[in-house]
Amino acid sequence: MNTLFDKIWDSHVVQRVDGGLEQLYIDRLYCHEVTSPQAFDGLRHRGIRCFRPERIICMPDHNIPTTGQESPILDPVSKKQVDTLSSNAAEFGLTHFGVMHKHNGIVHVVGPEKGLSLPGMTIVCGDSHTSTHGAVGAVAFGIGTSEVEMVLASQCVLQQKPKSMRITVEGPLGKGVTAKDIALYLMSEISTSGATGYFVEYSGSAVRALSMEGRLTLCNLSIEMGARGGFVAPDETTFNYMKGKEYAPKGEDWDKAVAQWRNLKSDEDAVFDKELFFDATLIEPMVTFGTNPGAGIPITGFIPQGYSAKSLSYMNFHEGERMIGKPVDYVFLGACTNGRIEDFRNFASIVKGRHKAPGVVAWLVPGSWAVRRQIEEEGLDRVLMEAGFEIRQPGCSACLAMNEDRVPPGKYCVSTSNRNFEGRQGPGSRTILASPLTAAAAAVTGVITDPRGLS
Amino acid sequence: MKQRFDIVESSCVPLPIDNIDTDQIIPARFLKATTRDERFFGENLFRDWRFRPDGSPDPSFVLNDPRFKGDILVAGKNFGCGSSREHAAWAIAGFGFKVVISSSFADIHKNNELNNFVLPVVVSEAFLSDLFRSIADDPSTIVRVDVPSQTVTNLATGARESFDLNPYKKYCLMNALDDIDFLLLQSDKIETFEKDRYEIINR
Numbered sequence: 001m002n003t004l005f006d007k008i009w010d011s012h013v014v015q016r017v018d019g020g021l022e023q024l025y026i027d028r029l030y031c032h033e034v035t036s037p038q039a040f041d042g043l044r045h046r047g048i049r050c051f052r053p054e055r056i057i058c059m060p061d062h063n064i065p066t067t068g069q070e071s072p073i074l075d076p077v078s079k080k081q082v083d084t085l086s087s088n089a090a091e092f093g094l095t096h097f098g099v100m101h102k103h104n105g106i107v108h109v110v111g112p113e114k115g116l117s118l119p120g121m122t123i124v125c126g127d128s129h130t131s132t133h134g135a136v137g138a139v140a141f142g143i144g145t146s147e148v149e150m151v152l153a154s155q156c157v158l159q160q161k162p163k164s165m166r167i168t169v170e171g172p173l174g175k176g177v178t179a180k181d182i183a184l185y186l187m188s189e190i191s192t193s194g195a196t197g198y199f200v201e202y203s204g205s206a207v208r209a210l211s212m213e214g215r216l217t218l219c220n221l222s223i224e225m226g227a228r229g230g231f232v233a234p235d236e237t238t239f240n241y242m243k244g245k246e247y248a249p250k251g252e253d254w255d256k257a258v259a260q261w262r263n264l265k266s267d268e269d270a271v272f273d274k275e276l277f278f279d280a281t282l283i284e285p286m287v288t289f290g291t292n293p294g295a296g297i298p299i300t301g302f303i304p305q306g307y308s309a310k311s312l313s314y315m316n317f318h319e320g321e322r323m324i325g326k327p328v329d330y331v332f333l334g335a336c337t338n339g340r341i342e343d344f345r346n347f348a349s350i351v352k353g354r355h356k357a358p359g360v361v362a363w364l365v366p367g368s369w370a371v372r373r374q375i376e377e378e379g380l381d382r383v384l385m386e387a388g389f390e391i392r393q394p395g396c397s398a399c400l401a402m403n404e405d406r407v408p409p410g411k412y413c414v415s416t417s418n419r420n421f422e423g424r425q426g427p428g429s430r431t432i433l434a435s436p437l438t439a440a441a442a443a444v445t446g447v448i449t450d451p452r453g454l455s
Numbered sequence: 456m457k458q459r460f461d462i463v464e465s466s467c468v469p470l471p472i473d474n475i476d477t478d479q480i481i482p483a484r485f486l487k488a489t490t491r492d493e494r495f496f497g498e499n500l501f502r503d504w505r506f507r508p509d510g511s512p513d514p515s516f517v518l519n520d521p522r523f524k525g526d527i528l529v530a531g532k533n534f535g536c537g538s539s540r541e542h543a544a545w546a547i548a549g550f551g552f553k554v555v556i557s558s559s560f561a562d563i564h565k566n567n568e569l570n571n572f573v574l575p576v577v578v579s580e581a582f583l584s585d586l587f588r589s590i591a592d593d594p595s596t597i598v599r600v601d602v603p604s605q606t607v608t609n610l611a612t613g614a615r616e617s618f619d620l621n622p623y624k625k626y627c628l629m630n631a632l633d634d635i636d637f638l639l640l641q642s643d644k645i646e647t648f649e650k651d652r653y654e655i656i657n658r
Contacts, residue, residue: 011655014641014648019622023641025648035540037489048639063487077487084489128539128563142563144541145491146570146633154638156645160621162562192474193533196562226536228562292474292536310472400483400538409508419537421478423503 003270004233005164005199008139012122014156021158026055027121029151030107031094033060033085034402035126039149040088050092052155057116058089059097061106062402066365066392069100078403092152103246105368105394108132108336112216113370115245119234119261124151129336129418131222134231135215137238137264139199141229162228163197163273166266168204171280176452178346179214180338180416180435182206183221184286186278188296196226198274201266206280207232212241213342220337221418224293233265285451287323288420288433290315295420299323299438299450314422315430316410323432323448330413331362331443332425333436335399338416339367341374343436348383350440350454356388357446363405364389365397387444401426414442458572460628463553463600464610466525468517469590475530476537477564479504481546483538496542497549518550522594526553529586529598533557534575535564544571554600556607558583569624570633576600576607576618585614602629 002010014023031039036058043049050056063078073079082099089096097103103110108129111117119137124130126148133140147157169182187194200222202215210218215232222230232238239258242248249257284298291311297304303312303321312318317326333339333347344366356362364384366372372394375381381391398405399417401424407413409428416439420431434442437451444454485499504516512519528547534557535543544567547555555568556576568575578586589596589611597610602625608615620628627633 011652014644017623017637019624019626021621021623023638023644025645025652034486038491038541041490042635046635046639051642051645081487081489126539126541128537130539142539144539144544144563144567144570146541146635147566150635150638153635154641154645156638156641158623158634158638159566192536193559193561196533196559223537223563226533226561292476308473400478402483402486419476419478421476421537423482424478427482427484427503427508 001267001269001271003164003272004201004264004266005139007264008120008122009161017158020160022161023156024122024159026124026151026155026157028117028123029056029148030111030125030130031056031058031085031148032062032107032125032127033081034062035145036088036148037081037084038145039152040092042149043092043152048153050094050152053093055155056094056152057097058085058094059104059107059110060085060099062396062400064099064395065403066363066395066397066405069393102369105370106336106339106396108220109339109367109371112136113245113368115242115248118242118248119238120264124157128223129220131227131229132216132220132336134219134222134229135212136242137231137234137261139229139231142223162199164201165195165198165227165274165276166201166203166272167276167278169202169206169278169280170204171206173206173280173283176285176437176455177283178435178437179210179217181283181286182280183218183224184288184293184296184433185283187221187225187294188286189278190225190276192224192292192294193226195222198227200227200230202230202232208235211342212237213340216340217337221293224418234261285435285438287438287448289317289323291420291422293419293433296433297323299448324450326448327412328360328414328442328446328448329411330407331360331439332365332398332413332415332417333439334363334365334367334397335417336367336396337418338436339365339371341371343416344371344375344380346436347440348380350437350451351387351389351444352383354387354444356443360443360446362389362443363392363398365392366394368394398425400424414439414448457631457633459631460572460574460602462602463526464597465527466595467527467529467590467598468523468525469587470517470528470530471587473531474533474536477535477540477543478537480535480543481540486540486542491545493545493549495549496546497551500546500550526551527556527598527600528552528554529556529583529590531557532559534560536561539563541567541571544568544573548573556583556586556598572628574600574602574628578607578616578618582609582614582616585609585612
């Protein structure tokens with residue numbers, strides 16, 4: 001009568017510490033350049049090495065420019081942080097996919113697509129969106145830099161075991177409704193702290209029907225509901241996706257692994273600390289109007305009464321206004337939320353045969369070099385170019401504006417990323433979160449537009 | 456930084472806003488530092504709320520109001536949501552706060568505070584709104600946070616609550632020990648775990 005969360009978590013407990021904390025063994029640690037330098041400094045300060053270097057993968061993603069990666073990074077502070085990751089990886093003997101490496105990209109895009117994140121694993125990274133990797137059927141969660149140092153030093157973290165929650169979404173998704181819309185809908189229903197203290201298992205026919213890319217988007221946004229992480233039990237969709245991936249098991253090992261992965265599911269009589277049920281047919285394409293991801297409404301809706309006046313003033317929106325028709329200055333397709341091949345296919349499906357609206361600046365940023373190569377293989381680059389868009393080089397980009405891709409003060413950006421916090425895309429920037437379909441509709445019309453009327 | 460926790464008794468800085476995310480606590484552009492310079496992060500705590508775009512202090516923000524100072528930050532619910540950046544905890548510590556009181560914290564940020572010897576104290580909604588009222592009435596309102604007895608007292612009203620604190624974490628806070636000190640002593644147990652698990656997976 002165990003949940004899948006219990007099964008994976010409990011099988012990784014090295015010991016219980018007095019007071020109820022558990023020492024959890026970590027199968028995979030990812031390091032990016034922003035949250036790791038102080039952790040490596042800690043090792044040097046203590047005079048110790050990494051305990052299991054073979055379990056650790058490093059790659060820069062947050063700071064890197066999305067054009068001209070062939071040349072040195074111009075911002076000296078960003079360059080230093082990226083160089084520091086490279087030298088730390090070399091000093092401690094860790095795998096490093098540096099800038100322009102064929103495997104480089106956003107850590108949460110690269111891990112699953114290379115088969116580095118596998119079903120049944122425990123996975124951590126100094127990044128809240130580590131929840132993304134849960135889509136492969138893993139227990140994956142974000143940690144702070146002190147905890148990164150713990151994993152570097154011991155391959156373990158001390159954690160209070162979160163409670164378990166199951167979110168079931170049943171029914172077929174309507175036209176133009178994607179995994180992103182499911183997640184924005186869930187947040188609008190339960191708020192950005194609705195799952196605080198919990199680990200979420202997503203289930204139900206609407207979740208099962210999602211592609212791997214869709215599941216990665218859904219799990220990515222678990223943290224925006226406050227959850228430590230979220231996952232989907234592995235199934236044929238997972239196995240088909242994983243088969244043949246660079247770092248996934250091969251041959252006999254593959255067969256053995258799949259046989260074990262088939263056991264990774266919650267028991268029929270498993271008891272969750274909390275269960276929530278949602279009807280997929282009620283979900284429409286979603287957009288946000290406020291300054292946290294829980295402020296979502298159906299694209300056809302009106303800004304509700306009683307929302308934080310501070311937020312509405314920041315957005316320069318007013319109660320009772322429609323979102324449709326609001327002008328858009330920037331469009332961002334990318335991030336660990338929506339920077340995968342399916343997202344580019346969706347975006348291209350709307351802009352095909354149309355043209356980018358004059359005055360809109362569009363950043364199309366693949367989540368990895370592998371995604372960019374596939375865009376080219378599928379000929380999507382031509383479709384996008386003919387519609388007036390260019391494809392940039394991979395990185396986190398305008399999701400948090402640590403590189404040059406910054407939305408200017410007061411400008412509106414329809415963004416496929418994960419956070420619409422004040423200043424998230426640059427000081428004073430105003431973010432409207434949406435799916436790649438809705439972002440594409442805004443990009444070709446210059447205003448918030450229902451994508452269902454365009455396809 | 457590592458410090459021994461016992462009793463903190465101080466006036467407070469009130470921030471009665473819900474869902475304060477770590478992007479507000481320390482904006483992303485300040486995350487490029489490669490060292491753990493708490494002073495630098497402290498100087499940029501709540502940067503875009505504290506300073507106007509031209510760099511001048513915004514007098515309407517509480518950290519620029521000389522009436523409010525102290526070791527305790529009191530904030531609305533779901534404090535520290537969003538990004539896992541530990542820089543947020545470094546900024547809070549670097550500014551000089553030892554305790555943050557709220558009715559709820561985001562999980563990752565709560566751990567980050569504890570790992571930096573900043574104590575997150577979870578109180579009831581009623582205690583929190585009562586405390587905000589006390590501070591608004593009298594900015595010199597003193598709050599006493601007693602770690603050994605795990606109690607928090609609003610000395611203006613006498614309202615008192617106990618708060619949760621994991622016994623292991625309490626021991627660490629009271630003795631200035633961190634988790635790495637503990638984990639480094641566990642390598643035998645970790646190696647045994649790895650061996651046993653390898654056998655289970657490969658049987």
